[in-house]
Amino acid sequence: RLPPLNLGASAFPHHRATLRLSEKFILLLILSAFITLCFGAFFFLPDSSKHKRFDLGLEDVLIPHVDTSKGGKNLGGFLIHGQGHDEHRHREEEERLRNKIRADHEKALEEAKEKLKKSRDEIQAEIQTEKNKVVQELKKKDSKPLPPVPLPNLIGINSGEPSDLDIREKRNKIKEMMKHAWDSYRQYGWGHNELKPIARKGHSTNIFGNSQMGATIVDALDTLYIMGLHDEFREGQEWIDKNLDFSVNSEVSVFEVNIRFIGGLLAAYYLSGQEVFKIKAVQLAGKLLPAFNTPTGIPWAMVNLKSGVGRNWGWASAGSSILAEFGTLHMEFVHLSYLTGDPVYYNKVMHIRKLLQKMDRPNGLYPNYLNPRTGRWGQHHTSVGGLGDSFYEYLLKAWLMSDKMDTEARKMYDDAIEAIEKHLIRKSNGGLTFIGEWKNGHLERKMGHLTCFAGGMFALGADGSRDDKAGHYLQLGAEIAHTCHESYDRTTLKLGPEAFKFDGGVEAVAVRQNEKYYILRPEVIETYWYMWRFTHDPKYRQWGWEATQAIDKYCRVSGGFSGVKDVYSSSPTYDDVQQSFFLAETLKYLYLLFSNDDLLPLDNWVFNTEAHPLPVLHLANTTLSGNPAYR
Numbered sequence: 060r061l062p063p064l065n066l067g068a069s070a071f072p073h074h075r076a077t078l079r080l081s082e083k084f085i086l087l088l089i090l091s092a093f094i095t096l097c098f099g100a101f102f103f104l105p106d107s108s109k110h111k112r113f114d115l116g117l118e119d120v121l122i123p124h125v126d127t128s129k130g131g132k133n134l135g136g137f138l139i140h141g142q143g144h145d146e147h148r149h150r151e152e153e154e155r156l157r158n159k160i161r162a163d164h165e166k167a168l169e170e171a172k173e174k175l176k177k178s179r180d181e182i183q184a185e186i187q188t189e190k191n192k193v194v195q196e197l198k199k200k201d202s203k204p205l206p207p208v209p210l211p212n213l214i215g216i217n218s219g220e221p222s223d224l225d226i227r228e229k230r231n232k233i234k235e236m237m238k239h240a241w242d243s244y245r246q247y248g249w250g251h252n253e254l255k256p257i258a259r260k261g262h263s264t265n266i267f268g269n270s271q272m273g274a275t276i277v278d279a280l281d282t283l284y285i286m287g288l289h290d291e292f293r294e295g296q297e298w299i300d301k302n303l304d305f306s307v308n309s310e311v312s313v314f315e316v317n318i319r320f321i322g323g324l325l326a327a328y329y330l331s332g333q334e335v336f337k338i339k340a341v342q343l344a345g346k347l348l349p350a351f352n353t354p355t356g357i358p359w360a361m362v363n364l365k366s367g368v369g370r371n372w373g374w375a376s377a378g379s380s381i382l383a384e385f386g387t388l389h390m391e392f393v394h395l396s397y398l399t400g401d402p403v404y405y406n407k408v409m410h411i412r413k414l415l416q417k418m419d420r421p422n423g424l425y426p427n428y429l430n431p432r433t434g435r436w437g438q439h440h441t442s443v444g445g446l447g448d449s450f451y452e453y454l455l456k457a458w459l460m461s462d463k464m465d466t467e468a469r470k471m472y473d474d475a476i477e478a479i480e481k482h483l484i485r486k487s488n489g490g491l492t493f494i495g496e497w498k499n500g501h502l503e504r505k506m507g508h509l510t511c512f513a514g515g516m517f518a519l520g521a522d523g524s525r526d527d528k529a530g531h532y533l534q535l536g537a538e539i540a541h542t543c544h545e546s547y548d549r550t551t552l553k554l555g556p557e558a559f560k561f562d563g564g565v566e567a568v569a570v571r572q573n574e575k576y577y578i579l580r581p582e583v584i585e586t587y588w589y590m591w592r593f594t595h596d597p598k599y600r601q602w603g604w605e606a607t608q609a610i611d612k613y614c615r616v617s618g619g620f621s622g623v624k625d626v627y628s629s630s631p632t633y634d635d636v637q638q639s640f641f642l643a644e645t646l647k648y649l650y651l652l653f654s655n656d657d658l659l660p661l662d663n664w665v666f667n668t669e670a671h672p673l674p675v676l677h678l679a680n681t682t683l684s685g686n687p688a689y690r
């Protein structure tokens with residue numbers, strides 16, 4: 060640390076030798092400001108004769124003139140007449156002004172000295188305050204109200220309170236778990252992205268960049284709202300209003316920020332009607348747009364929110380972008396164009412779709428990797444779990460969200476699912492239906508926890524399926540739900556592993572140690588909920604309750620909820636992370652499973668892949684592509 064600057068008459072020579080470049084620069088700035096002030100005072104102070112005229116109320120008149128021969132005084136092209144008398148008062152007035160200039164100079168000099176006496180920290184704090192003011196001003200400009208848009212018919216924002224006492228109690232228990240997760244985060248991790256419930260401090264991962272963006276707050280908002288936790292919702296809203304800032308030098312995942320932040324903010328906006336959420340969603344979306352500046356328009360996986368520079372994950376095949384990432388933007392981006400009247404978001408995602416439509420697909424399957432520079436596929440791996448999953452989900456949901464008008468998306472979904480059924484879905488020897496992974500022409504008989512969401516997707520897509528195979532797809536959904544339930548039931552903790560095999564006599568069980576963890580994921584419960592909505596078979600509520608109890612028993616700690624490292628061990632160790640999706644998805648789907656169906660009915664709401672509900676848009680007479688007829 061440097062000694063505080065003190066540039067008083069005696070201190071100056073003493074410190075001169077130790078002054079650093081930055082301090083010299085500040086000194087130079089202040090001195091030059093001082094000199095400018097002196098010059099300004101000298102040249103721009105009004106001439107005393109002018110004052111005399113007004114002060115004395117004499118008959119002096121200003122007449123434009125250039126001739127000084129008549130004894131008048133030339134003053135910038137104006138000639139002053141009638142000033143021959145009262146020379147004494149004139150001199151007095153000049154003296155008074157001279158004194159005033161001297162006093163002003165002294166004062167400025169004193170102020171400059173005072174400034175330089177301040178410590179470096181104090182000066183920095185003052186500079187920071189000034190900067191903050193400028194940022195606040197810019198923010199005000201950014202927060203311009205968006206054009207008014209007729210809101211879609213928002214049906215089913217109600218309590219969904221079940222009449223059955225037992226179901227009500229179970230639902231209350233889930234609400235209590237949400238409160239524990241929120242309160243713990245509020246107490247130990249507030250403003251951080253996530254919580255470490257054992258260490259009782261904030262946590263983050265590279266998907267959120269290096270900034271504290273309050274991921275848990277944004278992700279949890281709509282769950283709080285649905286559960287009627289309104290005080291907590293307001294706390295979250297206040298934090299977002301005051302602190303959520305996207306002008307940070309931070310490299311984030313485009314996909315994660317889209318599904319958790321933009322999805323979360325849009326859902327909070329539609330549910331509560333609070334403009335701040337819409338404004339923040341639009342600001343953030345603007346920061347993601349530079350990620351699309353690639354030779355093909357397929358976005359980079361990551362973007363720096365400040366510089367707009369994008370790049371891909373180092374581990375992805377041949378510098379590729381990931382199907383489940385660039386293919387999971389559609390729902391949020393369509394809503395952004397709808398709400399702003401700006402076609403840019405819609406055009407970006409439609410461009411991706413058109414490009415995918417033109418490409419050759421090996422066996423009708425979409426590989427997980429696509430190079431954004433060349434527009435060519437990377438490795439020919441296909442998955443309905445990690446790296447692929449939500450791309451298929453968003454094709455179906457694009458159709459549903461458009462009030463079933465977007466038939467192109469439905470066709471792409473139907474084609475993709477047909478190829479998946481043919482090449483990836485199999486029955487195990489023990490009769491369990493599973494979805495494997497396609498790797499360069501070979502089927503790996505392994506299913507991920509992430510893949511379990513597909514049971515719900517098949518059920519959701521049953522109505523409207525090609526050749527009226529609704530019954531078939533509902534059945535397929537039920538079979539996947541059953542398999543995934545088995546993956547839970549065959550563990551010690553009754554919680555599902557990250558991945559499980561159907562090979563060599565093993566069925567729905569994890570084999571490798573590094574696949575035995577459970578990190579509070581929602582996919583199995585998500586499928587139970589969809590299956591419940593479409594069948595009302597009580598087993599789905601029963602399975603959901605089993606999972607609730609297991610989470611409460613094995614993942615709950617006094618500082619929140621934690622993932623566990625081995626679901627087959629009776630004394631599990633914790634991973635010490637309370638994932639934001641636990642509040643956004645796992646607890647929300649559980650709560651909905653024990654609520655009435657008229658809370659967020661599926662005819663009117665479509666849930667994004669992070670369980671954020673967005674309303675169906677009735678776009679029959681509109682276009683989002685910038686057609687001037689629109690708006």
Ligand code: DMJ
Nearest residue numbers: 449580581582640668669
């Ligand atoms: C969530 O962020 C989303 O559901 C995403 O689509 C996949 N994985 C996590 C939860 O497991």
